[in-house]
Amino acid sequence: MGSTSVLAKHSKGKKEEDVIFGVNSAANEKAKIVGKENIINASIGAFLDRDGSLVTFPTIEKIIKELPFEDSANYAPIAGLPEYAQAAIDFTFEDYKPANMHIKAISTPGGSGAIHHAVWNYTDRGEKVLTADWFWGPYKTMATEMARELVTFRLYDENKKFDSNDFFVKIDELLKEQDNALAIINSPAHNPTGFSLTYEDWEKVVEGGKERTAGKDKNFILFVDIAYIDFAPEGSRKFFELFTNLPENFLVIIGFSMSKSYTMYGYRTGAMIAVSSSEDVINEFYDSNQYSCRGTWSNCTRAGQLALIKLWKDKDLKEKLFAERAEYSQRLANRAKIFLDEAAEVGLETCPYDSGFFITVPVANSAEIAAKLNEDNLFLVPLKKGLRIAICAIPSSRITGMATLIKKAVDAVNK
Numbered sequence: 001m002g003s004t005s006v007l008a009k010h011s012k013g014k015k016e017e018d019v020i021f022g023v024n025s026a027a028n029e030k031a032k033i034v035g036k037e038n039i040i041n042a043s044i045g046a047f048l049d050r051d052g053s054l055v056t057f058p059t060i061e062k063i064i065k066e067l068p069f070e071d072s073a074n075y076a077p078i079a080g081l082p083e084y085a086q087a088a089i090d091f092t093f094e095d096y097k098p099a100n101m102h103i104k105a106i107s108t109p110g111g112s113g114a115i116h117h118a119v120w121n122y123t124d125r126g127e128k129v130l131t132a133d134w135f136w137g138p139y140k141t142m143a144t145e146m147a148r149e150l151v152t153f154r155l156y157d158e159n160k161k162f163d164s165n166d167f168f169v170k171i172d173e174l175l176k177e178q179d180n181a182l183a184i185i186n187s188p189a190h191n192p193t194g195f196s197l198t199y200e201d202w203e204k205v206v207e208g209g210k211e212r213t214a215g216k217d218k219n220f221i222l223f224v225d226i227a228y229i230d231f232a233p234e235g236s237r238k239f240f241e242l243f244t245n246l247p248e249n250f251l252v253i254i255g256f257s258m259s260k261s262y263t264m265y266g267y268r269t270g271a272m273i274a275v276s277s278s279e280d281v282i283n284e285f286y287d288s289n290q291y292s293c294r295g296t297w298s299n300c301t302r303a304g305q306l307a308l309i310k311l312w313k314d315k316d317l318k319e320k321l322f323a324e325r326a327e328y329s330q331r332l333a334n335r336a337k338i339f340l341d342e343a344a345e346v347g348l349e350t351c352p353y354d355s356g357f358f359i360t361v362p363v364a365n366s367a368e369i370a371a372k373l374n375e376d377n378l379f380l381v382p383l384k385k386g387l388r389i390a391i392c393a394i395p396s397s398r399i400t401g402m403a404t405l406i407k408k409a410v411d412a413v414n415k
């Protein structure tokens with residue numbers, strides 16, 4: 001006899017082991033035995049300081065603390081405060097706003113909410129959604145939750161360059177089967193590899209997208225997940241200017257998130273920003289996604305929106321925040337350099353890293369290797385095809401030696 005279940009049919013069997021939580025708990029358990037100072041817990045996807053505390057930007061803390069409670073406690077409009085929508089658009093594009101396009105934003109609970117609505121409103125039940133073969137796990141959870149299937153293209157080729165060929169092979173397959181091809185590209189500073197598309201890669205994506213839509217009756221929906229953009233090098237926004245003169249059936253949606261860039265993870269503030277050459281398409285984007293907000297989470301956190309508006313209106317605060325962020329981006333880059341230099345020295349292969357919170361080592365038998373590393377008090381997240389190292393959580397002084405340990409474990413397991 002099976003176990004008792006009262007779930008609806010479509011919800012049966014829904015369970016996901018949270019690997020990251022598991023690794024984190026194992027690290028904490030081991031810390032009780034050998035002491036916290038002897039543990040390297042590179043599983044956490046948040047920026048941690050030298051002492052292991054969460055990095056928070058003082059400017060943001062000040063703004064949040066100064067918000068009048070009767071304002072921040074109130075409901076926000078379903079689509080978000082209008083000034084917030086404008087601020088999210090301006091902070092996203094900076095100097096690279098696509099020219100001559102219709103642009104609208106809807107507030108969402110983090111970048112996750114934007115992904116949710118894009119999948120829900122731009123694909124049908126049973127259809128496929130495309131992303132890279134290295135991807136953030138919740139893409140799959142969300143697709144499955146909404147009765148869609150996540151399929152993948154090869155993120156990078158033999159030369160470790162963006163595989164635009166495979167991307168369009170997969171897009172063409174989707175367009176044969178479906179009216180809409182929805183592709184999610186997480187760049188710059190991709191999770192979990194740190195990979196970024198170059199400007200030329202984006203040119204190929206945009207040109208290829210235009211070829212498949214101009215004068216055709218199928219639609220290309222490009223979702224750009226920029227959750228880590230503010231930790232990428234200067235100039236990483238330039239590709240936005242390419243989203244201009246698009247055919248009406250080529251829609252771009254950008255997932256804006258305040259989690260990492262503003263250290264406001266728990267405030268659940270983000271937006272989906274659409275760029276279209278068609279007024280009809282942009283208006284239906286606004287109406288349908290606002291409707292979906294009402295039909296799911298209603299409105300989003302007002303305090304987060306007010307904080308962004310305050311920054312948007314106050315040049316001094318904005319400059320202060322940008323300086324705080326620049327300091328931490330530099331620290332992140334230093335941590336990455338230490339790891340990557342040592343990896344090169346000891347011959348440990350990594351996925352191509354440009355910037356961001358994580359570095360990934362492509363390996364077979366990742367679970368076994370991760371378990372072996374636990375014996376050395378090093379805790380990493382095993383992925384299907386590799387090991388994810390959250391350099392965002394490890395101070396530079398502790399990064400030295402990590403690549404050597406990992407290389408030894410890889411060699412021992414994959415003899």
Ligand SMILES: Cc1ncc(COP(=O)(O)O)c(C=O)c1O
Pocket residue numbers: 045109110111112113136186190191225227256257258259265269270
């Ligand atoms: C790749 C990627 N996209 C989007 C998000 C969305 O985060 P949030 O919903 O907190 O904005 C995350 C968070 O970890 C992420 O790693």
